[in-house]
Amino acid sequence: MARRDYLLKRVAWSLLTILFVLVLNFFLFRVLPGDPTTSIAKDPRLTAETRASLARRFGLDKPLILNLQGGNPFDSQFFAYFDRLAHGDLGTSFNFNRPVSELLGERIGNTVLLVMGGQLLAIVLGMSLGLLAAWKNRTPLDTGAITFSLTAWSLPTFWLGILLLIIGSTYLGLPTAGKETVGVEFDSFWAQAVDVGRHLLLPTLTFTIVLLGEYMLVMRSSVLEILSEDYILTAKAKGLSHLQILRHHALQNAMLPIVTLIALNLGFTVAGAIQVETVFSWPGVGSLIFEAVRRQDYPVLQGAFLVIAVSVVAANLAADLIYGLLDPRIKAP
Amino acid sequence: MIVLRRARILLSLTAAILLLTACGGGASTQEAQPTATEVAPQAAEPVVLRVGMSGSPDSLNPGNAWLTEATDLFELVYSTLIDIDFDGNYIPDLAESWTVSDDGLIWTFNLAPDAKFSDGTPVTAEDVAFTLLAYRDWADFGYMSGYATYFADVQAADEHTVVVTLTEPIGNMESQVLFCYILPKHIWGAFAGDLEAAVAFTNDEMVGSGPFRLVEYAQGEFYRLEAVKDHYGRPPVIDQVIFQTYANQDALVQALRAGELDMITELPSTVVPSLRNDANITVASGTSRSLRDYIFNLSSPETCPVDEGGICSGHPALRDPVVRQAMAHAVDKAQIIDVAELGLAQPGLGLVPAALGDFYASELKDYAFDIPLANKMLDEAGYLDADSDGIRECPAGMDCAGRQLDIVMQIPSDIGAGPREAELLSSLWGQIGIKMTPQVLEADTVTANCCPAFDYDMLMWGWGSDPDPSFILSILTSDEIPTGMSESCYSNPEYDRLYAAQTVEMDDAKRVEMVHDMQQMMLSDLPYIIPYYQMEVQAFRNDRFTGWPVPAEGSNSILYLQDPGSLTVVHPVQ
Numbered sequence: 001m002a003r004r005d006y007l008l009k010r011v012a013w014s015l016l017t018i019l020f021v022l023v024l025n026f027f028l029f030r031v032l033p034g035d036p037t038t039s040i041a042k043d044p045r046l047t048a049e050t051r052a053s054l055a056r057r058f059g060l061d062k063p064l065i066l067n068l069q070g071g072n073p074f075d076s077q078f079f080a081y082f083d084r085l086a087h088g089d090l091g092t093s094f095n096f097n098r099p100v101s102e103l104l105g106e107r108i109g110n111t112v113l114l115v116m117g118g119q120l121l122a123i124v125l126g127m128s129l130g131l132l133a134a135w136k137n138r139t140p141l142d143t144g145a146i147t148f149s150l151t152a153w154s155l156p157t158f159w160l161g162i163l164l165l166i167i168g169s170t171y172l173g174l175p176t177a178g179k180e181t182v183g184v185e186f187d188s189f190w191a192q193a194v195d196v197g198r199h200l201l202l203p204t205l206t207f208t209i210v211l212l213g214e215y216m217l218v219m220r221s222s223v224l225e226i227l228s229e230d231y232i233l234t235a236k237a238k239g240l241s242h243l244q245i246l247r248h249h250a251l252q253n254a255m256l257p258i259v260t261l262i263a264l265n266l267g268f269t270v271a272g273a274i275q276v277e278t279v280f281s282w283p284g285v286g287s288l289i290f291e292a293v294r295r296q297d298y299p300v301l302q303g304a305f306l307v308i309a310v311s312v313v314a315a316n317l318a319a320d321l322i323y324g325l326l327d328p329r330i331k332a333p
Numbered sequence: 334m335i336v337l338r339r340a341r342i343l344l345s346l347t348a349a350i351l352l353l354t355a356c357g358g359g360a361s362t363q364e365a366q367p368t369a370t371e372v373a374p375q376a377a378e379p380v381v382l383r384v385g386m387s388g389s390p391d392s393l394n395p396g397n398a399w400l401t402e403a404t405d406l407f408e409l410v411y412s413t414l415i416d417i418d419f420d421g422n423y424i425p426d427l428a429e430s431w432t433v434s435d436d437g438l439i440w441t442f443n444l445a446p447d448a449k450f451s452d453g454t455p456v457t458a459e460d461v462a463f464t465l466l467a468y469r470d471w472a473d474f475g476y477m478s479g480y481a482t483y484f485a486d487v488q489a490a491d492e493h494t495v496v497v498t499l500t501e502p503i504g505n506m507e508s509q510v511l512f513c514y515i516l517p518k519h520i521w522g523a524f525a526g527d528l529e530a531a532v533a534f535t536n537d538e539m540v541g542s543g544p545f546r547l548v549e550y551a552q553g554e555f556y557r558l559e560a561v562k563d564h565y566g567r568p569p570v571i572d573q574v575i576f577q578t579y580a581n582q583d584a585l586v587q588a589l590r591a592g593e594l595d596m597i598t599e600l601p602s603t604v605v606p607s608l609r610n611d612a613n614i615t616v617a618s619g620t621s622r623s624l625r626d627y628i629f630n631l632s633s634p635e636t637c638p639v640d641e642g643g644i645c646s647g648h649p650a651l652r653d654p655v656v657r658q659a660m661a662h663a664v665d666k667a668q669i670i671d672v673a674e675l676g677l678a679q680p681g682l683g684l685v686p687a688a689l690g691d692f693y694a695s696e697l698k699d700y701a702f703d704i705p706l707a708n709k710m711l712d713e714a715g716y717l718d719a720d721s722d723g724i725r726e727c728p729a730g731m732d733c734a735g736r737q738l739d740i741v742m743q744i745p746s747d748i749g750a751g752p753r754e755a756e757l758l759s760s761l762w763g764q765i766g767i768k769m770t771p772q773v774l775e776a777d778t779v780t781a782n783c784c785p786a787f788d789y790d791m792l793m794w795g796w797g798s799d800p801d802p803s804f805i806l807s808i809l810t811s812d813e814i815p816t817g818m819s820e821s822c823y824s825n826p827e828y829d830r831l832y833a834a835q836t837v838e839m840d841d842a843k844r845v846e847m848v849h850d851m852q853q854m855m856l857s858d859l860p861y862i863i864p865y866y867q868m869e870v871q872a873f874r875n876d877r878f879t880g881w882p883v884p885a886e887g888s889n890s891i892l893y894l895q896d897p898g899s900l901t902v903v904h905p906v907q
Contacts, residue, residue, distance in 0.1 A: 053473045053528075095391045096552060097533075162583050169591045176588040177579050182555045183381055281580040283554050290580065291553065296777065 007321070014317045021309040025302050026081050030064065081302075090306065091299030095292070100303035103288060108307075110179060111284030114200060115273055118207030123262060126212045130219025131254075135246070137224060145216065153213025161206040161279035168202045175199050177281035203280040207273050211265070218261055222254040256327055260319045267315025379572035380905055382878060384895060385585045385594040389553045389578040393539055395514055396474040396532040404512075405598075405895050406576070409558060410451070411514035411541035412566075414442050414461065414495075415507050417800050418898060419882055419890045421690040423507040426566060427456065427515055427542065428495075437502025437839045444493040448565040450517045451546035452538075458489030463518040463525070465497065465510075471528045480509045504838045508801030515542060544569050544901050554578055567897065570904040571878070576895075589614060589872060596873035596881075598895050602675040605870065613876045619884040619892025620688040621869035622798040624681055625673075627664075627742070627758070627862040629657055632787040632822035638815045644788040645822075648740050649733040651790060655714045656738075656767075657859040661700035662707035663765045664758070669864050673754040677870055681863030683855040684796065684805050687889050688866065691845050692802045694852040707765045718766055725766035738767045740790035745776040751793055754864075784817040792820065795867075802848055806832055809851075809860060823860035869893065878903045 055061045059080055067075040084091060090100035126149075133145035168174040175181065179199050186192035226232065227250060235245050277286035285304060292300035390403035395411075398404070416426040428442035448456035468474060469481035483506075486498040499506070517540050524531035539547040544567050545558035555577040560569035577594070579585040586604050588594045590611065600608070600616075608616050630647025637645035650656050666680040679687060680699070687693045715728030716738065727733040742758070744751040755771030762769045769791070774782075782788045798805040810829050813819040831851050838844040855861070869892040873881055880903045884890035893899065 097392055097394075097397050098552075162581070165584055166587050169587050169593075173591070176584045176591060176593055177385075177577060178554060182383075182575050182577060183549075183557055183573065278580045279584065281554075281578060281584060283551070287580050288553070 006324075010317055010320055014313045017313050018310055021313070022082070022085065022306065025305055025309070026078060028305075030077075030298075085306075090303035093292075093300045094297045095295050095300075096297075100299050103300060104285060104303055104307060107283060107285045107288050110282060111273075111277070111286060114203055114277070114282055114284060115207065117200065117204045118211060118273070118276075119262075119266065121204065121208040122211035122215055123258075125208065126215025127219045127258065129212070130216040131223055131246070131251070133216065133220045134223035134227065135242075137227075142220075145220070149213035149216040149220075151213070152209045153217070155210060157206065157210050157273070157275040158279050160209060161203070161276055164202050164206050165279060174202055179283055199280075199282075203273070203276050203282050206276050206279070215258065215261065219254060219258055222257050223250055226250045226253045256323065259326065260323055263315050263319030263322060264312075267312035380570075381573040381575060382571050382596070382900070382903065383594045384574060384576045385579050385588055385597040386576055386895075387579060387582060387585065387599055390556070392536075393547075393550065394475075394532065394534055394536040395477055395516075396471070396534075398475055406539075406547075406556065407514050407541075408543070409545045409574075409897055409900065410539050410543040410547055411516075412448070412456075412543050413513055413515060414510045416898075417507075417511060419884065419893070419896075421688070421800055421889075421891070423511075427461070433506070433839075437837075438499050440497045440499070440506055441490070442495045442497070444495065445565040446493050448542050449563075450540050450542050451561065452517075452540050454517065454519060456515065456517075456542045457492050458495045459492075460518045461495045461515055462487040462489045463522060464516045465495075465513060467516070467521065467525060467531075468513060470526065471531055474528065474531060477513060480511075480513055483509065502837050502839055504835060504841075504844045505801040505803055508799060508803070511800065517541070544897055545574065548573075564901075567901040569901040570880075571900070574900055586872075589874065592874065592877075594874075595877045596871065596894055598871055600870060600872055602677055602870065605675065605677070608872055613874055614872055615875045615881075615883075616870065616872045617881065617883040617892055617894070618677060618868045618870045620679075620686075620889050621867055621891065621893075622686050622688045622800070623795060623867040623869075624684070624686050624798070625678075625754075625793070625795045625864050625867065626681075626684070627864065628783075628792040628794060628820045629860055629862075630787055630789055630791065630821065631824075631860055636814070636822055636824055637787065638785045638822075641785040641815045641817070644786045646788045648736075648738070648790045649731060650716070650727050650736075650738050651740065653714070653731075654858060655710055656716065657862075658700065659707040659710040659714075659765060660762060660767065661859055661862050662703045662710070663761050663767075664700075664862055664864060665702045665761060666699075666864050667702075669754060669757055672757050673750040674865065674867060677868045678865035679868065681865045683852040683863055684798075684809070684861060685802050685848065685852055686798050686866045688891055689798065689800065689802055690889060691841075692848050693889075694849040696849075697853060697856055699856070704761075704764050711765060716766070723763070723766060724768045739770075740767065741770050741772050742791040742793055743779050743782060743789050744771055744773045744793045745779040746773050747776050748793065748795070755793060784820050784822075785815055787822050794820070803836060806835070806848065806851055809855065821860040823858065825854060825858065828854050875906075877906060879906050880904050 052061070059077055062080065063069070063076045065076055065078045066073050081091075088101065090104070092098065093100055093103055096103060129145050129149070133142045136142050165176060169176050175198060180192070180195050181199075184195070186195065232245060232249060235249055240248075273284075274286035274290055276282065277284045278290045281287065285307075288300060289304050291297070292304070386402060386405075388400060388402045390398060390406050391400045392398040392403060393406075395403075395407055398407070412427040414426060414428040415423050415431070418424050425445075427444055427448055429445050431440060431442045433440050442461070444456065444458060444461065450456055450460075465481060465484055465487040468477040469484045472478060483499045483501065483503055484497060485500045488496045488498075490496050503509070520540055521531070521534075524534060537550070542565075544561055544564045546561055547556060548559045549555075549557035555575060557573060557575045560572050560574075562568050579588065582599075582601050585594075585597050586600055586608065589597050590608075592613075605616055608614050629651045630645075631652055632643065632645040632647055633649075633652060634645065637643040670676060670678045670680065682697060682699055683694065685693055687695070711725060716725040717728070718725045720726075725738045727736050727738070729735070742755055744755055748754075752771060752773055755769075759769045759771060779792060779794070783792060783794075796805060796808075807813060808818050808820065809823045809825075810819070810832050811824040811826070812829070814822055814824065828851055831847050831854075835844050835847040835851070838847060871892060871894050873894065881894055882899050882902065884892055
């Protein structure tokens with residue numbers, strides 16, 4: 001059962017990675033000087049009791065790792081963190097005073113909507129363009145496609161977003177922020193869907209353009225490499241048409257690196273397109289993270305980063321397994 | 334080429350969908366923004382005003398809300414006994430009139446008899462008494478507890494009369510009740526004596542007696558308010574107002590340009606010139622109570638609050654008032670205002686901003702920008718440049734004897750123009766032989782270094798004053814050194830005496846005089862250099878709504894277009 005052992009080993013490693021991430025996650029946000037009560041407590045209208053109470057409310061008065069002041073040595077911020085995690089409690093946001101899991105839950109749907117749409121479009125367009133460019137190698141079409149992809153890949157996301165926002169808003173009357181138009185009653189689900197679609201258009205376009213370049217270039221070089229293989233020459237010699245060669249031989253083999261790339265990128269999906277969401281005020285996980293960074297909202301950052309880390313590790317695991325399934329050359333060690 | 338054809342089909346499908354949504358949505362846009370002409374009473378379309386803001390309220394509960402965006406919302410949905418107008422005069426809100434006893438201890442408020450909460454229940458003196466006492470007893474209910482410290486007792490004399498007895502006579506009672514949002518007893522009474530529950534209450538319905546009521550709220554995105562048309566005091570003309578959060582300031586400005594918003598509460602100063610060119614948009618600027626300050630570390634081994642973690646590492650030369658005064662003479666405030674605020678500020682004097690009206694000591698003469706004089710002062714005081722490297726050294730006899738006048742100014746990274754401003758200061762002070770190196774740090778790091786650690790030479794920071802000067806004056810008192818509120822470790826017994834005196838001074842004229850004397854001390858002793866008072870800059874579309882209370886040119890009136898005093902009076906352009 002080599003394959004099952006391989007599977008178990010990979011899963012075990014993934015779990016270990018997640019544990020490491022959890023510990024790192026905790027310390028990362030406490031390394032910087034100051035904490036939220038310092039920034040809030042700057043206002044002299046707050047009494048000393050208020051500041052102390054704020055600290056107590058968020059457990060910031062407890063020692064960091066071990067409580068050596070007599071009593072329970074595990075009564076510290078570190079163990080409290082793990083204890084809560086075990087109960088599925090990602091903590092309470094300092095700024096919103098609501099459970100982090102609730103905040104994330106509300107926003108994750110919006111992020112997935114945006115990012116999945118952008119990813120899918122980028123994958124389809126990128127792969128098609130890459131395939132086309134590789135097929136029409138060394139023609140002006142190929143050069144044009146490469147130039148376009150390199151430019152798209154190197155554009156700063158927020159800059160492109162603002163540019164598209166201004167153009168889209170001025171010339172196409174597209175909305176500038178949010179997920180839906182506020183204060184409007186929708187007569188039907190279709191009307192609401194169209195409204196969301198209009199709000200989704202520019203952010204998705206930004207996201208797609210930025211990702212497109214990467215997929216195109218990888219696909220193109222992957223296909224080019226395969227097209228130079230001996231078995232392609234053999235297939236041509238056998239009299240197979242271009243279509244048959246592309247479809248039955250080139251495409252499947254070229255897909256391998258792309259599948260890995262897609263799986264890895266999808267892992268970052270829940271990181272939310274932080275820049276895109278902020279430029280377009282899209283209410284997703286990305287803009288939540290941005291806001292939390294601005295206001296040093298540790299619990300939200302911890303919770304969000306945890307979710308992202310788990311997604312990335314899971315996606316990595318999936319990529320490994322899918323790759324193993326797709327490529328018969330890879331035997332389970 | 335099946336693969337390519339499939340891709341092409343997908344492509345054209347996608348394009349079709351995109352095009353459909355871009356065009357098909359056109360109809361709903363028009364519905365969402367009713368045109369200004371639909372004002373006839375029979376029109377079914379409500380008059381909706383759209384405001385764009387940068388942040389969002391952090392909570393609907395005054396007990397755990399700290400941001401100005403939250404305060405803006407509370408001002409609209411709650412009433413207070415007294416309100417303040419844009420010129421700084423106290424005006425009636427829930428209390429139609431009020432009197433104070435001769436000894437200043439007993440305040441009697443007569444409430445508007447027809448005031449109602451948004452759920453229909455009448456507002457009575459019981460609600461007011463409950464609220465004020467709750468704020469006093471809930472030891473840390475947001476900012477509210479700080480305002481209730483002087484309330485000894487609050488009684489409902491009858492249904493519409495409230496009697497407040499103070500612990501001592503204070504000169505600024507009105508400013509204490511200014512932010513005490515009156516809560517309905519029938520909802521909040523359940524949390525009396527239970528702070529945890531009171532703070533945990535989500536307050537989703539925000540039942541209050543303000544001119545607007547909350548109807549829809551999406552945290553971090555928007556909130557929608559409906560006008561209370563039968564409001565006792567100031568029923569709004571418009572029907573609804575929507576506050577929408579824009580995470581990005583460029584989008585905020587674009588939305589105003591595109592007509593998606595009617596007013597924006599803030600904008601980057603860089604965009605002002607181009608917005609002014611748009612005929613449909615008016616950029617308004619007015620006074621605010623915000624200021625920029627440069628703080629000197631005056632802590633010495635004698636005054637250092639060691640017990641509270643004081644490090645007190647400031648350059649000793651800065652403790653010499655002559656050095657500080659010379660540095661003040663080398664600050665070109667006009668140039669700094671141009672560079673840092675693009676001209677949108679007025680020269681500063683002391684911690685009490687010009688917006689505070691009579692309290693502002695306009696008669697005081699500031700340090701003139703005079704580099705030769707500054708150099709002369711430092712020469713005469715013995716700070717010479719022995720090694721001719723352009724930097725002066727401390728004279729013999731001081732604890733820093735021989736040490737160069739080489740200081741570091743720490744700047745929090747959230748001051749956008751901070752580095753540019755500091756660069757300018759550096760070159761100005763370089764001309765008088767003082768080397769200043771700017772250091773930009775995380776805001777929290779600056780807080781940690783500031784006070785009571787006093788681990789810095791100079792800081793660049795800022796404050797926003799209350800309408801009443803008591804709070805901003807308090808940060809220079811000796812009492813605030815160990816608490817961390819005193820940023821400079823300034824300690825002057827005469828100043829402390831005056832501060833205590835003005836707190837309990839009932840005579841306005843006498844109190845103003847005391848506050849002016851304190852500003853004179855601030856100017857002579859110079860614990861701070863105040864380069865400018867910032868102006869509030871906001872923008873609105875002039876083709877939609879009119880009646881925006883924009884201060885006259887040169888006046889010291891406050892600009893604050895999201896204030897109830899503004900949103901209740903604006904009406905559609907006819």
